Amino acid sequence: MNNEEKYFRLILKQLCRMYGVDFSEYRQSTIKRRLARRMAFTGAGSYHEYLDMLQEMPQEYNHLLHELTIKLSRFFRNQYVFERLQNEVFPDILKSKKEHDRNVLRIWCAGCAFGDEAYSVAITLVEFLKRKREKTDDYDITIFGTDIDEGTLEKARLGEYDGDAAREVKKGILDEYFLVSGDYYRVVDSIKALVSFTIHDLASETHMSPPAGVVTSYDLILCRNTLIYFSVPLQERVFLNLFKSLNPGGYLILGKSESIPKNHEDSFIIKNQKEKIYKKI
Numbered sequence: 001m002n003n004e005e006k007y008f009r010l011i012l013k014q015l016c017r018m019y020g021v022d023f024s025e026y027r028q029s030t031i032k033r034r035l036a037r038r039m040a041f042t043g044a045g046s047y048h049e050y051l052d053m054l055q056e057m058p059q060e061y062n063h064l065l066h067e068l069t070i071k072l073s074r075f076f077r078n079q080y081v082f083e084r085l086q087n088e089v090f091p092d093i094l095k096s097k098k099e100h101d102r103n104v105l106r107i108w109c110a111g112c113a114f115g116d117e118a119y120s121v122a123i124t125l126v127e128f129l130k131r132k133r134e135k136t137d138d139y140d141i142t143i144f145g146t147d148i149d150e151g152t153l154e155k156a157r158l159g160e161y162d163g164d165a166a167r168e169v170k171k172g173i174l175d176e177y178f179l180v181s182g183d184y185y186r187v188v189d190s191i192k193a194l195v196s197f198t199i200h201d202l203a204s205e206t207h208m209s210p211p212a213g214v215v216t217s218y219d220l221i222l223c224r225n226t227l228i229y230f231s232v233p234l235q236e237r238v239f240l241n242l243f244k245s246l247n248p249g250g251y252l253i254l255g256k257s258e259s260i261p262k263n264h265e266d267s268f269i270i271k272n273q274k275e276k277i278y279k280k281i
């Protein structure tokens with residue numbers, strides 16, 4: 001290992017100490033590219049120089065964490081997935097709830113960034129229930145949005161966005177579920193009440209799923225555009241946790257460029273290959 005590589009490893013080690021996140025398990029090409037961007041921004045010419053900078057200005061760690069955990073998201077990202085949720089996934093889940101005389105509905109958006117996705121799921125569910133002339137209050141609904149970046153979750157809890165995040169939201173939905181003022185969009189309280197944001201590391205070896213310490217069974221898990229940043233061994237470990245956290249018959253939705261590891265393919269029915277919608281057998 002050359003000296004620069006040694007300093008690179010030290011930066012990752014420091015991050016792990018600070019935040020408990022082991023970026024050596026992420027795709028190293030992505031991590032190095034994002035780190036280079038941050039170094040260019042700060043003017044550091046080498047890993048060594050950047051490490052010195054981190055030691056002198058510990059607040060730089062937050063910026064680095066933010067840079068390494070890519071936050072790209074928006075409301076109803078990939079509309080088609082939300083159409084399938086409303087027309088196929090929710091009808092199937094609720095039919096099964098009725099058959100078993102249960103009203104508890106648990107949903108987990110893992111790697112939720114600023115919360116756009118979790119709120120989009122909540123709005124889709126409320127719209128579905130409205131169409132079926134059912135009341136949200138008749139169900140015990142919990143939607144968890146989780147991420148490793150607490151700064152991101154603080155913004156998610158506020159539920160306030162700019163126009164870019166809301167660019168795919170249809171007019172009727174905007175009118176009903178957002179308070180709009182200029183280019184500023186605020187999610188209405190009735191939707192916010194359905195979603196809880198909590199910190200959770202998907203790579204954690206101790207906490208399989210949120211909330212910490214509780215064995216949980218989810219009816220639906222969305223983990224989109226997050227696994228793609230992990231190394232293959234980490235993807236498999238995380239995937240196993242997602243699998244164990246799902247109820248039998250529960251649904252898993254991955255990102256467009258993600259897929260189920262080969263050794264788990266038999267545990268799921270592919271409901272929609274293009275949109276990466278799977279149902280646990």
Ligand SMILES: C[S@@+](CC[C@H](N)C(=O)[O-])C[C@H]1O[C@@H](n2cnc3c(N)ncnc32)[C@H](O)[C@@H]1O
Pocket residue numbers: 021069070071072073074077110111112113114117146147148149152200201202203223224225226255
């Ligand atoms: C590109 S965003 C995806 C947002 C949303 N799921 C979507 O598809 O629009 C990836 C998110 O995963 C989060 N993330 C990265 N590593 C994570 C980990 N180990 N545990 C939980 N979240 C993680 C990042 O902080 C970031 O907010």
